[in-house]
Amino acid sequence: MSGPNHVDRGQRSPEGGRPAMTGIAAGLFRRLLAPSLVAAMTIGLAACRGPAEPSVSGSSADWAHYGGTQDEMRFSRLEEINDGNVASLGLAWSLDLEGEHQLEATPLAVGGTLYFTGQDASVYAVDARTGKRLWRWDSREWALRPQTMHYIFSVNRGAAYWQGKVYVGTRDGRLVALDSRTGRPIWSRQTVAEDSFQFITGAPRVFNGKVIIGNGGGDWAARGYVTAYDANSGRQLWRFYTVPGDPAKPFEQPALAMAAKSWTGQWWKWGGGGTVWDGITYDAEMNRIYIGAGNSGPYNPRLRTPGGGDNLFLASIVALDADTGRYIWHYQVNPQEAWDYKAAAQMTLARLTIDGKPRRVLMQAPTNGFFYVIDRDSGKLISAEKIGKVNWAERIDVKSGRPVEVPNVRYEKGPITIWPGPQGAHNWQSMAYNPDTGLVYIPYMQLGAVYEEDKAFLERVKANGGEPIFGVSGAGTHFSIHADPNDPRDGKGELIAWDPVAQKARWKVQYDSLWNGGTMTTRGNLVFQAMPMGYCTDMMPAPARNCGVSTRGWGSSRRRSPMKWGAGNISRCWSAMAAAWRCWAGMRIAAGNIMRSPGVC
8 A cells, every 4th residue: 555645664674783794794795896886985084183172063963954953064073983993884784775776865863763765755764773664654756746757857865854753845846744753744735836847856954943945947947936834834934936027026025126137038937947956054043044046947048038137046045034034145156047057055054264253154065166155144255266177267256256257158159168067066965064174075076068059949939939938958058068088087076175264175085986975074083975886995095194084885875975873872874875876676775883893894
């Protein structure tokens, strides 16, 4: 029996305890070199420390929020696993997830239970000590709004937890609250219109008795927004749109009248894009919500805004009052976006000492290849520098906050090859900030693209009387991925330890694969990262700085971020990050602990 309220209590999981090299552990060991497995990479930060005094920031026994804490640092204060004993880290248990092939969710850990989502927004609850599955809720998203399955592949980036409830967004556009003990639905709200191109793949966030969710669909020219609901009842509290609607009708918020001045033509007929499909951060200190708006829709600005304009709030970070959704400030990383660039990546909050003064800052590495440090109080840019190969702009002018773009960057005069391409130098794979070292750990990708105008589509629009033609992703623009054959690093990735104050890399680890997963960091002087291969090795990427690297295989996963929680007297590292390379019928999640005697990875 299955249905939208169906909870599967089948227990197909191993018993707890450290396994010998038999059964599941032996099978994992034999498969460590399979191309569809991922390792959790552990990087020692010895002699790379920054501030002498330890920070009070970060998560502890629980990992109750998507980013560990609401500031999205992905930093754990736990230090039982540290740079002195990480070599003994081994497999505590594993759990096969039948039918899963694309895991991107960061698990939550609350009171000894792990909560995470599968590719189709199904929710799992697992005993953190034993690996025993407690329940599974089946979203049945494919059955309730099946047309959405054509717009995005099956993927979900996680759940939220608040006062005994687990919240999840589904591809068909629902936000669902589940009982954390039983997995049974408490309430469900449809957050997108039945006939829209929108869907949900991102994790909700919870704050002050509210739960907030955005949606995707900007590639299909959907109009972006976020909605806040009462966490107990599901009652809608407020909604903020990232793109202004038809100016002949009243704007939903006063800020949209200001934003409309940055558009021309009949943009509202195209939708506009700007969907908030991933990055949402709550600022408890200032009671604000920061949302990261995505790319344009359609990509070609000559379709959606023929007379020019910056097109607010596309590719922008927007600060809102958490109680009312009222606009406070914005910062746009790409005015008149035209390349599938987005500011939808994670936003991390911190306090940094800059020019001798403490500053409340927001940090982001969006897809366009720059690392931004923004003043949270005012929304003004403090600094921005390239984290890798970037040629679409010479630099970011700090005074104006605007990029100094190269000629023909919007391919108005013909094809142009730029770095990064639409996948970005950094995308949704989470970065982590360690306040003890003062460094941000960024999964970086180097790959370009050739962009040119899709003249045939423009002719179709002309023949249609200038009216929009929907159902075409990225309409009006052709792009093809490009790797420079003379650049040995093109098509490959890196882990970058970035100093946000000096705005430069302190060290790097280079990989042969482009996609490398999210990171988390700990008071134990470590960085954990998902990797696209499963193997065990130790190496030193920067001996002069004594930053050691230890790699451990944890099973099939790819791009998602690890997290860390406390269980009894032993800290355990959770390494369920993402799926195999699309081809496995079953997935494995794993937890590691410090072994008392030699064992297998």
